[in-house]
Amino acid sequence: MMELIDLTACQAAERIRRREISPVELVEALLARIEAVEPIVQAWETVDREGALAAARKAEHSAGQSGTGPLHGVPLTAKDIFFTAGMRTTSGSPLFEDFVPDFDATSISGLRAAGAILMGKAVTVQFAHHDPPRTRNPWNRERTPGGSSSGSAATVAARMVPAALGTQTGGSVLRPASYCGVVGLKPTYGRVSRYGVTPNSWSLDNVGIIARSVEDTALLLQAVAGPDPRDVTASSVPTGSYLEAARRNGRAPRLGFVLDYLDRANPDVAANSREVAARLERMGAEIRDVHLPRPMEELTALRSLIATVELASVHAATFDANPDKYGPALRESVEVGRLIPAAAYIQAQRLRRRWRPEVESMLEGVDCLLMPTVNNTAPGPNTTGSSAFQAVWSVFGLPSITIPSGLSEERLPFGTQLVAPAFQEETLLSAAAWCEAALEPMPAPEVR
Amino acid sequence: MRLDRPKEQIEQELLVQARDTWGAERVEALRHIIGDAAGWISLIGRYKLGIHEEEPDYLVAPEPNREAR
Numbered sequence: 001m002m003e004l005i006d007l008t009a010c011q012a013a014e015r016i017r018r019r020e021i022s023p024v025e026l027v028e029a030l031l032a033r034i035e036a037v038e039p040i041v042q043a044w045e046t047v048d049r050e051g052a053l054a055a056a057r058k059a060e061h062s063a064g065q066s067g068t069g070p071l072h073g074v075p076l077t078a079k080d081i082f083f084t085a086g087m088r089t090t091s092g093s094p095l096f097e098d099f100v101p102d103f104d105a106t107s108i109s110g111l112r113a114a115g116a117i118l119m120g121k122a123v124t125v126q127f128a129h130h131d132p133p134r135t136r137n138p139w140n141r142e143r144t145p146g147g148s149s150s151g152s153a154a155t156v157a158a159r160m161v162p163a164a165l166g167t168q169t170g171g172s173v174l175r176p177a178s179y180c181g182v183v184g185l186k187p188t189y190g191r192v193s194r195y196g197v198t199p200n201s202w203s204l205d206n207v208g209i210i211a212r213s214v215e216d217t218a219l220l221l222q223a224v225a226g227p228d229p230r231d232v233t234a235s236s237v238p239t240g241s242y243l244e245a246a247r248r249n250g251r252a253p254r255l256g257f258v259l260d261y262l263d264r265a266n267p268d269v270a271a272n273s274r275e276v277a278a279r280l281e282r283m284g285a286e287i288r289d290v291h292l293p294r295p296m297e298e299l300t301a302l303r304s305l306i307a308t309v310e311l312a313s314v315h316a317a318t319f320d321a322n323p324d325k326y327g328p329a330l331r332e333s334v335e336v337g338r339l340i341p342a343a344a345y346i347q348a349q350r351l352r353r354r355w356r357p358e359v360e361s362m363l364e365g366v367d368c369l370l371m372p373t374v375n376n377t378a379p380g381p382n383t384t385g386s387s388a389f390q391a392v393w394s395v396f397g398l399p400s401i402t403i404p405s406g407l408s409e410e411r412l413p414f415g416t417q418l419v420a421p422a423f424q425e426e427t428l429l430s431a432a433a434w435c436e437a438a439l440e441p442m443p444a445p446e447v448r
Numbered sequence: 449m450r451l452d453r454p455k456e457q458i459e460q461e462l463l464v465q466a467r468d469t470w471g472a473e474r475v476e477a478l479r480h481i482i483g484d485a486a487g488w489i490s491l492i493g494r495y496k497l498g499i500h501e502e503e504p505d506y507l508v509a510p511e512p513n514r515e516a517r
Contacts, residue, residue: 301488308485332481335474339465339482341449344489350497 004029005159006444009074009216012162016073019064023056023073023117030075030119034160037447040141042134043154045080046088047120055117070243071223072115078165079152080121081128081198082108087118091198092126092133092148094325095318105196106231107165107207107224114223119161122151128167128200129311130384131327137179137378138445139412146176146374147384148200152210153180158447163211163220169200169307171374171390173208174402178373178415179385181404181442183432185209185217186390188422189397190235192221193228201310202233203349204303204394212442214403214433218246221425237423245426246433252284253431255418256366260292261389266376272414273372276405276439280370283438288366292392293358300388302355303395305340305348312337356396363421368431373402373415393419401432404442413442451493458493459486 004026007015015021031049038044052075059073078084081091083101090096104112112118123135125148135150137143138158145154149166153176156164166173168186177184185208192207199205207224209217221242228234257277262270281287292299312319312334319326319334326334362369374389393400398419405416418435420428449461462482466475 298491301491304484305488305492328477332478335466335470336462336478336481336485339462339469340485340489341451343449344451344493347451347492347495347497348488351492351495354497 005033007162008213009071009076009162009211010213010219012074013071013219016059016063017068023059023063024053026073027052027056027075027117027119030160037138037158037160040447041136041138041154041158043123043151043158043160045090045121045123045151048087048118051087052117052119059115059117069113069115070219071111073117074115075117075119075161076111076163076165077119077122077152077155077161078108079149079167080124081167082165083196084108084118084121087121089121092124092128095322103196106193106228108196110224111165111220116223122155122164124148125150125384126327126330127198127315128169128172129327129330129333131329132382132384136381138447139181140378140410142380143378143412144179144381144384146179146378148172149176149208149210150384153177153182153184156180156210156212157182157445159444163209163216166208166210167197167200168206168208168390168394169204170303170387170394172387173210174390174400174415174417175374175385175387177210178402178413179378181413181445183211183214183217183404184402185221186394186400187221187225187425188235188399190233191399191423191425192224193226193231193234195228195231195234199314201307201314203310204307206394214401214429214436215243215246217401218242218429235423240426242425242429246429248430248433250430250434252286253367253434254286254288254365255280255368255370255431256290256362257287258292258362258369258371259289260296261371264296264375264388265372268408269372269374269376269414272406273416276416277370280435280438285435285438287370290362290366290369293362294355296388296392299355299359299392299395302348302352303391305344306352306395308333308337309340309345352395359392359396360421367420367427369419371417373417377408377410377412377414389417398422399425399428401428403432403436403439405439451489453490453493455486455490458489459483462486
């Protein structure tokens with residue numbers, strides 16, 4: 001029998017709605033889980049025990065009544081760069097150790113409006129960059145969970161919450177999700193408001209979702225997607241029926257297998273990717289080989305250059321007054337970001353615009369692109385891994401998702417990445433759900 | 449700085465700027481990322497883009513919420 005901590009967000013929402021379980025017992029079970037494994041995983045910045053229980057008691061009274069939201073009574077967490085009214089938001093920095101915002105990020109408001117309960121805040125790499133965090137991978141405590149949404153991925157994988165919000169500038173949702181053996185969704189740039197989220201890079205940041213099923217990412221996306229008058233970059237393109245798309249059980253997808261990734265992946269990752277493609281094809285998917293229109297190094301150079309310059313700009317005022325409060329990798333990026341000439345930044349942005357149609361043309365005749373999520377399985381704790389495999393899609397604003405696709409000989413998760421055209425999250429989620437059903441389910445890690 | 453040059457030349461120029469901006473003691477810490485940045489600049493700097501080739505909307509989000517302005 002499934003334990004309460006193993007419930008996905010969709011399962012929890014349904015059982016709460018039917019009054020088969022109480023939000024209070026679910027929160028209590030998760031709090032007990034946190035107490036048991038958090039000393040090992042170290043994924044939480046703040047656990048709001050009393051707030052979560054109070055919200056659960058309130059949700060218990062109205063569970064099952066008409067008018068309650070799709071996430072009624074479901075406990076979640078968010079990366080600690082999402083502003084949460086009345087709850088500490090550190091952005092992973094000693095500069096904001098005691099900072100308590102007086103407003104919610106728009107996406108947090110969306111989750112609360114849908115009835116979700118915020119259990120607390122998950123560890124973020126400092127300012128969502130890449131200095132290694134204290135969080136450990138639930139599959140192996142000697143390995144990184146990835147970053148920068150380290151705590152978001154680890155809390156979900158370790159069954160401390162069913163789902164979490166993260167953010168991605170290069171690969172900071174999909175990579176930790178892949179390393180931790182869970183699902184990570186990065187929507188189209190502009191699909192979800194970034195108001196109230198500490199920025200890393202203005203023209204690259206995305207709000208993303210980490211969960212243990214494709215269906216769950218769709219459920220949360222439904223609650224947070226849409227325009228926002230407080231965020232001019234939040235798109236007014238109509239939102240879709242994401243949960244319906246994830247549950248559609250439609251036709252087998254047509255997938256473009258991006259071969260350039262295999263040459264750059266570790267041998268075990270490349271082998272897993274080929275096995276996944278072969279399995280999906282046996283199950284009915286149409287697989288065709290495709291190539292990047294340009295060397296991956298050129299495409300990722302755009303992202304790296306733009307991100308480094310924008311990061312330096314974000315920290316222009318704070319850094320000069322407090323350089324010693326910045327982690328080494330972050331400090332280096334800010335300092336070098338200031339040296340990169342404006343002409344190079346503008347060149348990168350122009351090429352970004354010019355190359356986008358070339359990259360989008362890879363999707364002609366297929367539903368999604370298919371490739372490994374990361375070049376490796378989780379490395380040691382002194383790194384958060386490489387964003388190269390995810391960053392290509394980040395720089396062009398395309399939606400992407402990772403689903404777990406097996407375990408290595410060292411029992412570390414592999415991840416498979418799918419990419420869809422801009423604003424076609426329904427296509428992405430439908431294909432991802434189909435692929436998820438075609439692959440072996442991922443077991444839970446033994447946290448020890 | 450001219451962008452259409454080999455990585456090594458760009459790197460040397462960035463190292464000089466790093467010394468002037470952040471001091472000699474920071475240059476060693478920054479050397480590896482300066483190498484990376486020089487590589488990025490050199491990779492994209494070789495592309496010649498005409499001044500009439502596209503509208504300068506690259507700094508605007510793909511679908512700006514114009515009615516919010």
